[in-house]
Amino acid sequence: MRVRTHANPFSYTERTKNIDYSLLLPKNIFLDFEIGSGQGFFLKEYAIKHSERNIIGTEIRKPLFLRLKNELISQNIKNAIILNSRAEFCIEDNILDNSIDKFFIFHPDPWLKNKHHKRRIINNDFLNLMYKKLKNGGKIYISTDVETLWLDMNKIINLNKKFTKLDFDPFWEEDYFTDWSIFSKNDNRKNFFGTFCKIKL
Helix, strand or coil, rough: CCCCCCCCCCHHHCCCCCCCCHHHHCCCCCEEECCCCCCCHHHHHHHHHCEEEEEEEHHHHHHHHHHHHHHHHHHCCCCCEEECCHHHHHHHHCCCCCCEEEEEEEEECCCCCCCHHHCCCHHHHHHHHHHEEEEEEEEEEEEEEEEEHHHHHHHHHHHHHHECCCCCCCHHHHCCCHHHHHHHHHHCCCEEEEEEECCCC
């Protein structure tokens, strides 16, 4: 079955409120959140490697969500869950303030046409939402292979003034592994990535 590479987030309107997803996970100290898990390469590998952490992933494309959900069950990965939800809704409705250690946003849809820029995941409203949900010192990890998108995301984050970019983060050498990063490497595309840390105001 062919699954669309990207999906319009504005086409997903269903909200699920007042669910404490942390109750579905082991009682670990750390809670991370991946936005747009796709085929789940990162979610699965990260959860297996970091058994001391919990991770929630979201995916709005139903076939990918169902496939990944079944894989997590069949591989007995208990410290990760995948939700069929638009990330903004899930985060706003169900994630407690100051509870997330890390947000991961890998290769978001670039929405290259100017009229579609409003659909990009990194915007001021979403940055403010993530800021509320992150613990002090929490981080946002972002990657893309589209240079114009990378420059735009950096500009928006810098103007927001609630995050500072780290000069170095070993995560990108030790843990970064996604279906999109593999595609970019095979297609000789340059990857752009960075870690942005929450500033305590």
